[in-house]
Amino acid sequence: MVPLSWYLVLAAFVFSCGLYGALVRRNAIAVLMGIELMLNGVNINLVAFWRYGDIIDKATQQVVRLDGQIFALFVIAVAAAEAAVGLALIISIYRNRKTVSLDQMDLLKG
């Protein structure tokens, strides 16, 4: 079986790519994509920890816990809700300003 650490490295890599994208890109949509990538990195983490955790009941040989998986499912749902709200906000600013560049969102500063 593939060792747990491989999954963790993959998760950390995906998460870091997302974080890099979210911090560096100046386009609001691209930042949103980075955020989704971060959440997916976390999902790999959660499911890997669940799979390698203490989940099998020794006597009956059945899976007794599903918490990590359930958490990952909820994260996917939250990511969808977040994307919906985020896109709605970005569209509302695009209608006013005809741009989604973060550098041009400069009405508020000081």
Added chain:
Amino acid sequence: MNAISVTSLGSLMPEIILLIGGLLILILDTAMSEENDSGRGYMAIAVVFLLAAIVPVYLLLNTKPHTALMVVDVDPFAVFMKFTIYIGMALVAITGGSFMNQHVKGRGEFWTLFMFVTIAMSLAVSANNLILLFLSIEFLSITSYLLVGFIREDQRSSEAGVKYFLYGSVASSIMLYGMSMLYGATGSLMLVDIGKGFAANKDLGTLVLPAVLLVLVGLGFKTSLAPFHQWAPDTYEGAPTPVTAYLSTASKTVGFAVIVRVLLIGLGSFSHEWVPILAGLSIFTMTVGNLVALRQTSVKRTLAYSSVAQAGYILMGLVAVVSSTQGDLKTLAMNGLNGLMIYLFAYLFTNVGAFMVVMAVEAFTGGSDISAFENLSRRSPALAWSMFIFLLSLTGIPLTGGFMGKFFVFGAAVQHQYYWLTAIALINTGIAGFYYLNIIRAMFFGTSGIGTYAGEVAASGEGTVATSAMSISIPIQIGLVICVIATVWIGLYPPSVIEWANNASRTLLGLGS
């Protein structure tokens, strides 16, 4: 494992009442047409249900700690926080309601979201499981993004919404990564089991530091701790002022409640790892907040930075709480945690009140710049005097609620021999006095005179408007009176509130009362 029972629904009564209120507004909204719908009905429903939800919370205040539906902790600490949150939201609804009804389209949606955001906060303060914790914080965040950007025609509002959304989602993703590390380290999602896992296995210590840092990014964002505060000024300035009022008070209360719960219950055995981090964050937050607030010209922005600085003082309570042995805490009047709670309670009335004054001035002059406050005492003595009291309370002058909070928090820090931390906090309080007093000076002894407060008014030659009295609507008057009375009342050492806070903090620290 106990199944869903009727008795556990009793503990969830406040949330159920709020849910019914929210759904009622949603149903009525579909039945009404947009034109002949002033939104006053929704506002009334929201206020009534928020007040109705306070009743069961009040009854639960001295309850024995128990867990409902396996994941919702109903202990005095959570109940105290719920009490604070509901009062805050009810005050915002009463005072800010008519402002929102005038400015937004889709009033039914606004008030539904307003009720739902209260439910989210209410669940977040009592979640004892990482899943519910994450879900309720996300519920709170996503609803808040919408409320901040709710005035779609206003470019500033939508810009504030987008900025809040982008900062917030990155922060909560980082927090989630930290949560996954906690889960991986201990194999459990329940905070209590995480705490046991860490206490049993000291080898996990290497994981604690990164996990705490990652989780604190997300929660520090919610409470606007520096360096995660950059969103706060922009969002507070651009958002509709009633939304700002609850973001800076109720939402911040939730953030602190969650920090307390995660750190004390989940990571209590590694307090020596995170206390220095919190102390550093606290100093950095209050210093940055106060120094940047000094050079602001907009009152709304000044209050935003001041609320960043206040978060630093509040955090001191948590720094002081765990640094002594448990036996010691029993005899202490100030265990830090009760200071944090009293501070949050007093801060709620003060800051909601201050933002409501800003809202009233904004509605009249069209801006929240300091020049809009020039000679406010002549245009509206009531507004000026209530703002005066709120600013004194924010500074921490005795006989105001703010003093009570600072007294307990600083006192706890001194008792635990954090002299340097207290000294820095006192210096910061002095710095903060400058910009608070500057607003007071403008209100009472404004020099730049009449007509300059709003460019348009001066340009159109109607300078006389500046001297005419400002009319304040009755709901705003009621809200302001409540805020002023509560601010002064908390300053008079009210035994009941202090007793609740003491009781709740001792229960959470596992001491019994």
